[in-house]
Amino acid sequence: MDEPGDGRLADYVRLREVSLRRLIEEEHGLFIAEGDKVIRRAAEAGYEPRSFLLAPRWLDSLEDVFAKWPEAPVYVVSEELAERVTGFHVHRGALASYKRRPAVPLTELLDRDVRRIAIFDDIVDHTNVGAGFRAAAAMGVELVLVTPTCADPLYRRSIKVSMGTVFQVPWTRLTSWPGDLETLRQRGFVAAAFALTDDSITLDELTARQDDRLALLFGTEGHGLKPHVLDQADLTVRIPMAGGVDSLNVASSAAVAFYATRR
Numbered sequence: 001m002d003e004p005g006d007g008r009l010a011d012y013v014r015l016r017e018v019s020l021r022r023l024i025e026e027e028h029g030l031f032i033a034e035g036d037k038v039i040r041r042a043a044e045a046g047y048e049p050r051s052f053l054l055a056p057r058w059l060d061s062l063e064d065v066f067a068k069w070p071e072a073p074v075y076v077v078s079e080e081l082a083e084r085v086t087g088f089h090v091h092r093g094a095l096a097s098y099k100r101r102p103a104v105p106l107t108e109l110l111d112r113d114v115r116r117i118a119i120f121d122d123i124v125d126h127t128n129v130g131a132g133f134r135a136a137a138a139m140g141v142e143l144v145l146v147t148p149t150c151a152d153p154l155y156r157r158s159i160k161v162s163m164g165t166v167f168q169v170p171w172t173r174l175t176s177w178p179g180d181l182e183t184l185r186q187r188g189f190v191a192a193a194f195a196l197t198d199d200s201i202t203l204d205e206l207t208a209r210q211d212d213r214l215a216l217l218f219g220t221e222g223h224g225l226k227p228h229v230l231d232q233a234d235l236t237v238r239i240p241m242a243g244g245v246d247s248l249n250v251a252s253s254a255a256v257a258f259y260a261t262r263r
Helices: 007-012 018-028 035-045 064-069 079-086 106-110 126-138 154-162 180-186 202-207 227-230 252-259
Strands: 031-034 051-054 074-076 094-099 116-120 142-145 171-173 192-194 216-220 236-237
Touching: 007 018, 007 031, 007 051, 007 079, 007 094, 007 171, 018 031, 031 035, 031 154, 035 051, 035 064, 035 094, 051 064, 106 142, 106 180, 116 126, 116 252, 126 142, 126 154, 126 252, 180 192, 192 227, 202 236, 202 252, 216 252
Parallel strands: 051 074, 116 142, 116 216, 142 171, 192 216, 192 236
Antiparallel strands: 031 094, 051 094
16 A cells, blocks of 8 residues: 555544544544554454554564454555654554444443542643543552543543553543532542642541542643532542642642552
């Protein structure tokens, strides 16, 4: 294959253009996995591939993945052609297009008897979303919820930064925010919002409470959680800082909180 305009490569067009990709991926119900490890983790999680776009060197190492899904075409291209199609240098030389799954309702996920939940509200940076998922997986968070305005966990950059852990941790997008907090409250969860407010308690104080079910809320990088969301939370929490630092990156804050409150 040597033509960037070949219609069979339409899933991989201009991968860095977020607005365009959102339209393409929503319309066709797909997401893009980049790198052999991420491709393999998506396959191991049971996602069904639409196609693969690979440099020749990856054919042997991913052969077992192809064998599992023989109906998915494998497009072997030069790195120069891959760059012309995608709009950037695909230095890992391996991409795959996978089918998305229907969203799982919140109540169904809560029936699995989870005890630790992370909620990412309005976090628009895909890198932070991916890093947040990776921290959640590493620290034993059992469920991640993203609000309607949060960046897509299955966007290529989010998946890549998460190292494929977006396929490991159950998650869904909330549809009634912040009203969904009442659903969590009815299931016995304490909603702890991370914010610098006059009445916030420290993370150590939250840990000392030993709440059986916790939902930890994190807001957007710039302004944090909105006032109407904080009003719906059961309490607010701060991470004490030293050295004149006033705050941490949201993904770093989440990692600290997940570790401190792990079961």
